[in-house]
Amino acid sequence: MRTAYLIDMDGVVYRENHLIPGAAEFIEALQSTNTPFLFLTNNSAPTPADLAVRLKHMGVDGMSSQHFYTSALNTADFLSETDPNSTVFVIGEGGLLAALHERKIPSDAISPRYVVVGEGATTMERLTKAHECIERSARLLVTNPDNWCPVSSDKTRPGAGATAAYLEASTGRRAYYLGKPNGYMFHRARRKLADWTLNEIHNFVMIGDTMETDIRGAFEAGMQSFLVLTGSTSMQDVGDYVYQPTRVLQSVADLTEEIKTGRAGDRLNSPVFNAATGPGSKSGLRHQTDNFTLHKPRPRPAMTK
């Protein structure tokens, strides 16, 4: 059975400009075994070429633009598929502008059919312009719903979701959010992989570190999902969610051997589960989620504002 992987980047492959230990070997294993894969990111600011260079600086060679699918590409795919006459006023950076340009979607600052909001810096002047366009009937389309994005372990920056929230508040119009967890992102990424491999893939797996985007989106798109604990989610948090990952791994390094040998590993061999399998206990739990503390006490919310 041939498996293809969709792989989130931040918190899975790198963190703060450093590769996660074992990530380079994991990517090498994918390449040497000819395993189809695609990096799937909600960051609409960089182009695929920017991302390939970024990985190269971190020590991962051999990536080309075709290995990346960003929410900016997803937005350009969405507009060219659903509205061939679309025109846009854009708040966003190079990755989004390039993706729209590649799809020959024209800019229009007077009467666009869509205001498209992506990641990155903007000005009050452009926000005002976008507000006016929406008031004149432009629809509000956003590359991804992230309100904030990690910059370092103790620092974040505002995301496209926050910029969109500003325009939702000022215009009273609701935005439509592409990117993960929107099924359209998963559907298009899956189609891209299927096209390359001439529909030889039988199994699609999403690997990610965020429950609300990676794991939720994969679940809703009918795909398997592997959660890694090298990013935004800790083991204690997993039980808070209604949707659950198919597997939980300490990091992508847990998959390297499995990809090289082609045999599915014992999913409970991950170091994550060492604590749960003490001496005398039956090795392995029935379900991947059995050792989550599903009923941990939660702090009471404040009674009044």
Ligand SMILES: [Mg+2]
């Ligand atoms: Mg991530």
